[in-house]
Amino acid sequence: GAVVSQHPSRVICKSGTSVKIECRSLDFQATTMFWYRQFPKQSLMLMATSNEGSKATYEQGVEKDKFLINHASLTLSTLTVTSAHPEDSSFYICSAGKRESSYNEQFFGPGTRLTVL
């Protein structure tokens, strides 16, 4: 199997605080992980590609200083939303693929619902 976990599943914070979301591949190594955000009833928007041991690659329009990504090991990537504001409230989902399946299938974490008051 291929299991990806995220923590926390749900977080509520005050405006101006920072929130860290963890994404872990539990039974495989992931040199690359992906971070998405999803607004209610909308599609998943790729935010950035997290690369183990190197800097993340951000999609156009995503502020790298606001959404800090760290891929510290082959099984862990973190997304930190800095100085969160209400407009950052969203569903954040990570995913990873497996080299042996040529990355044809992405395995998604259960998501983190962020609410900024």
Place this chain on the structure above:
Amino acid sequence: GQSLEQPSEVTAVEGAIVQINCTYQTSGFYGLSWYQQHDGGAPTFLSYNALDGLEETGRFSSFLSRSDSYGYLLLQELQMKDSASYFCAVRDLGAGANNLFFGTGTRLTVIP
């Protein structure tokens, strides 16, 4: 850039067959995937097409025509639990072959 279009909503009767279409535009096409997402849940992989033709996995089949930049997901013997959102997604060589870009999503409602 990438753009993918799907119908926003589809309703079908339990036991019936439904087809969800997807048209796409990418700078470097590398494959078309389909994912299912129930409300509040994570997307789960259904199928992947890199070459033209039909891929069958149980009740679900997926078709791709690269010359038409078009694909579809076919769901047979619909069950109530199939009510969910379905997304097509492309891998784009130009943007990093492992990156997935998702379509707008089709909300399928299965009725008794």
